[in-house]
Amino acid sequence: MQRYFVNKDQIRDNIIKIDESDSRHITTVMRMDIDDLVSVCNNEDTFLCKVIKLGKNVELEIINKIDNNPELNQKITIAHGLVRREKMEEVVRRLVELGCFQYIPVDMKKSVVKGKEINIDRINKIIKEASEQSQRTRLMKINNVISFKSLINSFKDYDLILLAHAKERENLNLYKELKIKNVKNILVVIGPESGFDESEINSMINNGAKLISLGKRVLRTETAPLYIMAVLSFIGEQYED
Amino acid sequence: MQRYFVNKDQIRDNIIKIDESDSRHITTVMRMDIDDLVSVCNNEDTFLCKVIKLGKNVELEIINKIDNNPELNQKITIAHGLVRREKMEEVVRRLVELGCFQYIPVDMKKSVVKGKEINIDRINKIIKEASEQSQRTRLMKINNVISFKSLINSFKDYDLILLAHAKERENLNLYKELKIKNVKNILVVIGPESGFDESEINSMINNGAKLISLGKRVLRTETAPLYIMAVLSFIGEQYED
Numbered sequence: 001m002q003r004y005f006v007n008k009d010q011i012r013d014n015i016i017k018i019d020e021s022d023s024r025h026i027t028t029v030m031r032m033d034i035d036d037l038v039s040v041c042n043n044e045d046t047f048l049c050k051v052i053k054l055g056k057n058v059e060l061e062i063i064n065k066i067d068n069n070p071e072l073n074q075k076i077t078i079a080h081g082l083v084r085r086e087k088m089e090e091v092v093r094r095l096v097e098l099g100c101f102q103y104i105p106v107d108m109k110k111s112v113v114k115g116k117e118i119n120i121d122r123i124n125k126i127i128k129e130a131s132e133q134s135q136r137t138r139l140m141k142i143n144n145v146i147s148f149k150s151l152i153n154s155f156k157d158y159d160l161i162l163l164a165h166a167k168e169r170e171n172l173n174l175y176k177e178l179k180i181k182n183v184k185n186i187l188v189v190i191g192p193e194s195g196f197d198e199s200e201i202n203s204m205i206n207n208g209a210k211l212i213s214l215g216k217r218v219l220r221t222e223t224a225p226l227y228i229m230a231v232l233s234f235i236g237e238q239y240e241d
Numbered sequence: 242m243q244r245y246f247v248n249k250d251q252i253r254d255n256i257i258k259i260d261e262s263d264s265r266h267i268t269t270v271m272r273m274d275i276d277d278l279v280s281v282c283n284n285e286d287t288f289l290c291k292v293i294k295l296g297k298n299v300e301l302e303i304i305n306k307i308d309n310n311p312e313l314n315q316k317i318t319i320a321h322g323l324v325r326r327e328k329m330e331e332v333v334r335r336l337v338e339l340g341c342f343q344y345i346p347v348d349m350k351k352s353v354v355k356g357k358e359i360n361i362d363r364i365n366k367i368i369k370e371a372s373e374q375s376q377r378t379r380l381m382k383i384n385n386v387i388s389f390k391s392l393i394n395s396f397k398d399y400d401l402i403l404l405a406h407a408k409e410r411e412n413l414n415l416y417k418e419l420k421i422k423n424v425k426n427i428l429v430v431i432g433p434e435s436g437f438d439e440s441e442i443n444s445m446i447n448n449g450a451k452l453i454s455l456g457k458r459v460l461r462t463e464t465a466p467l468y469i470m471a472v473l474s475f476i477g478e479q480y481e482d
Contacts, residue, residue, distance in 0.1 A: 069457075070458045071457075094464050097458055097461060098460075098464070099456065134458040134460065135458060135459045175479075213478075215339070215478050216310075216340075217311045217338055217340055217375040218375045219338050220375075223335050226467050226471065227339065230472055231471055231472060231475045233456050234468075234472045237454075237457060
């Protein structure tokens with residue numbers, strides 16, 4: 001079933017007013033009919049709805065709330081050395097599918113791309129589309145580029161900070177950390193194309209980050225977030241059902 | 242250190258003759274000097290070498306064999322419903338990084354792309370580049386497109402056949418299968434963009450495939466192979482070191 005994300009102010013009583021872009025999608029792209037069913041998320045709850053008005057300003061009627069939570073128990077934030085736009089967009093799209101809570105691009109010493117702002121509107125559109133497609137109920141958060149210093153300052157907000165470092169071959173027992181210690185708020189830091197600067201690694205370790213391996217092969221900067229997110233979601237979900 | 246794959250017939254005694262394409266890379270792209278170090282794989286062993294001749298026909302001298310095996314203990318084959326070329330190339334590149342043994346595109350009922358041959362030379366070039374970059378010692382195998390019937394016939398060649406099916410919510414205990422039962426030769430079957438046909442699912446289950454979940458969200462056909470490959474490599478490697 002097609003899913004759409006709406007803001008809370010689009011819902012009044014049991015009627016949802018769809019914006020122009022999604023109205024076009026429902027009417028022109030999906031060619032829906034009156035009474036067709038869709039699911040709608042307000043970033044908190046999910047509703048089963050039927051189409052009651054088509055055209056430029058589609059309206060839906062809520063049939064009932066859906067109790068199906070595809071979100072991970074852990075909130076996983078990926079802090080990623082700033083990479084080129086196409087790579088970042090690809091990573092963002094896949095991280096949404098894999099259940100990531102938040103993505104933070106970080107200006108690191110060896111980042112090829114330097115100190116640029118990112119196009120948050122464009123990224124948010126990608127996040128919305130990927131969330132609808134992957135049937136998530138919460139939109140992944142996206143930050144504008146932060147400095148390395150701000151990243152270090154944010155360490156206090158997390159229960160566990162993982163530092164993905166290619167040279168490290170000793171695995172932290174992630175299963176134990178996640179399931180037995182029951183951490184809820186995890187930050188994973190991943191370097192840009194050319195990796196971390198040695199001073200950055202030292203600074204992160206001194207501030208409590210734990211080294212983890214991403215396996216025995218060298219992963220590209222755009223593959224590393226997908227690897228760790230797949231592994232963390234697998235550990236988080238495999239005994240839940 | 243830069244890595245290059247060579248054929249066995251390029252090695253004679255302790256001298257390796259590099260082909261024109263890699264010679265150009267060493268001389269023009271990497272701008273190496275005489276005595277610079279590189280690692281060379283013949284798809285079996287890895288050697289530390291030094292450059293002894295530059296130009297169009299680079300020659301290397303073997304210093305010693307390197308004992309560092311980044312390959313997984315399990316041979317993991319991904320059979321993937323035939324997808325568009327760009328998607329397949331992207332998947333192939335990342336599967337190499339994640340340690341995949343073999344990739345087989347399969348002509349499935351709902352494949353959008355139909356019965357086409359794939360450009361094996363082009364894919365093999367991508368595999369070689371990704372293997373050099375990720376420091377693998379074995380090139381991932383690639384098959385030309387096979388029929389669904391051939392896929393079923395090949396089931397007998399594997400110890401474990403996993404069927405990634407989005408609707409399935411009961412997890413097979415992959416950890417137990419891989420570590421305790423100690424399977425060596427694993428096939429994972431993943432559908433094309435529109436998923437499997439119901440008859441294909443039934444046929445695979447009747448022939449011994451076990452259903453696995455890819456988590457609670459709906460993954461795209463090009464994300465699913467990366468998820469399962471990351472998870473399987475994590476399980477295979479996490480207690481090895």
